[in-house]
Amino acid sequence: MRKGRATAILAGLALAVTACGGNAPTTSQPTESAPAASESGGAKTLEGVTLEVAAKWTGEEQKNFEQVLKAFSDKTGAKVTYASTGEDTGAYLGPRIQGGSPPDVAILPQPGLVQQYAEQKALKPLTEDVTKEIDANYTEYWKELGSADGQVYGVLIKAAHKSLVWYQSKAFEDAGVQPPTTWDELVTASQTIADSGTAPFSFCGASGWTLTDLFENVYLSSAGPEKYDQLSKHEIPWTDPSVATALEKIAQIAGKKEFVAGGTSGALQTDFPTCVTKVYGEKEAAMVIEADFVAVTAEESGAKVGEEAKYFPFPKVGDTAPVVLGGDVAVAMKDSPGAMALLQFLASKEGGEVWAKLPGYLSPNRNVSPDNYPNEMTKQLGQTIVTAGESVRYDMSDLAPSAFGGTDGKGEWKVLQDFLRDPSDVKGAQEALEAEAKKAWK
Numbered sequence: 012m013r014k015g016r017a018t019a020i021l022a023g024l025a026l027a028v029t030a031c032g033g034n035a036p037t038t039s040q041p042t043e044s045a046p047a048a049s050e051s052g053g054a055k056t057l058e059g060v061t062l063e064v065a066a067k068w069t070g071e072e073q074k075n076f077e078q079v080l081k082a083f084s085d086k087t088g089a090k091v092t093y094a095s096t097g098e099d100t101g102a103y104l105g106p107r108i109q110g111g112s113p114p115d116v117a118i119l120p121q122p123g124l125v126q127q128y129a130e131q132k133a134l135k136p137l138t139e140d141v142t143k144e145i146d147a148n149y150t151e152y153w154k155e156l157g158s159a160d161g162q163v164y165g166v167l168i169k170a171a172h173k174s175l176v177w178y179q180s181k182a183f184e185d186a187g188v189q190p191p192t193t194w195d196e197l198v199t200a201s202q203t204i205a206d207s208g209t210a211p212f213s214f215c216g217a218s219g220w221t222l223t224d225l226f227e228n229v230y231l232s233s234a235g236p237e238k239y240d241q242l243s244k245h246e247i248p249w250t251d252p253s254v255a256t257a258l259e260k261i262a263q264i265a266g267k268k269e270f271v272a273g274g275t276s277g278a279l280q281t282d283f284p285t286c287v288t289k290v291y292g293e294k295e296a297a298m299v300i301e302a303d304f305v306a307v308t309a310e311e312s313g314a315k316v317g318e319e320a321k322y323f324p325f326p327k328v329g330d331t332a333p334v335v336l337g338g339d340v341a342v343a344m345k346d347s348p349g350a351m352a353l354l355q356f357l358a359s360k361e362g363g364e365v366w367a368k369l370p371g372y373l374s375p376n377r378n379v380s381p382d383n384y385p386n387e388m389t390k391q392l393g394q395t396i397v398t399a400g401e402s403v404r405y406d407m408s409d410l411a412p413s414a415f416g417g418t419d420g421k422g423e424w425k426v427l428q429d430f431l432r433d434p435s436d437v438k439g440a441q442e443a444l445e446a447e448a449k450k451a452w453k
Contacts, residue, residue, distance in 0.1 A: 057089035066118035099419040113344035121409040129159035165340035174325040182297035190323035213296035214278035215286035219424025223408035232328035249444035262434035272296035284308035307371040415451035
């Protein structure tokens, strides 16, 4: 993100919490082309229209999104089926696009995929009605994230606050530690927690995207926003000394066996959201480093958010207090009135407010009132974003080509998993990251 864009983000964010992530895919059968929509009494009616929507959410996150889809169905008469892509959205959608049977609407977890699919002519440009809805409710920055070559293809329907450390309050109380504000304080507190008999961290090593989130927070804070922008565009190499500094910091917590629940091998076999369950359900660890959507799994594990489940801002590693944001973009892969009607609903104040009343959601729609959100914590998270100033940045891996920043078992995900396996090999990790980046940005 170019310098100065943060102002646009701050103006466009509502106060709330988001949900994303997922595990193994569940699918429904592709639908046939939908009948055309008709107008009745000034409102669109989509009786007889069947739409398939594909997104990465499973479990409670899927159930919440399906309530939003139900609100759309109740309003329009359309029947909507849902398919989970699993964590690797590109791997799920690619074969379906090539086979000529894409879903009507897909939710992309990375703006980089918007660019990729637009180049492949796999996306349908938004209609004037949908674009007007976006212009009414979103800042220009969010609109750009759903665009390619000046054409708007997507609606950014959810945002994630990724600069948080969630902790088990009892573990902190038993160890006699307070939430740290700096990285050095985090390392010291971790040792104290380990000495008390609890592993400080539950790492979601099997879900490579969580490791990119960790790196981005450390890098943004230690290297600063300017370097972050350069690295996100591959304008500087991953062999730059600033990357070494960030990896060395991560090694301070990932490289100590007693700091990691299950050890390195256990961490690499733990996915998201299982890593959250280890903190709040099994109580094997004191902390998990991830976004606001941790709240959903924490509550599923029986922990009350704000009491047993608390969070603190990601500690400062350098001069910058990091705030990294993510988001999900809805796009149309079939040129049907039903698909466009759904995108218009998701972009609307009405659609955003339906979702905002459910747990685990943050809306980038500036007209969704904070009064819709279910608890005070969500407003506090929004305030963290507001006070971040121009240091706020979009998730680096999500801006990268999917081959580097968004593919399970490849690119940055795999290299950081290898680094978690051996945090002492900083140079080797840098060289591997640069080799993968060169291939992806070729």
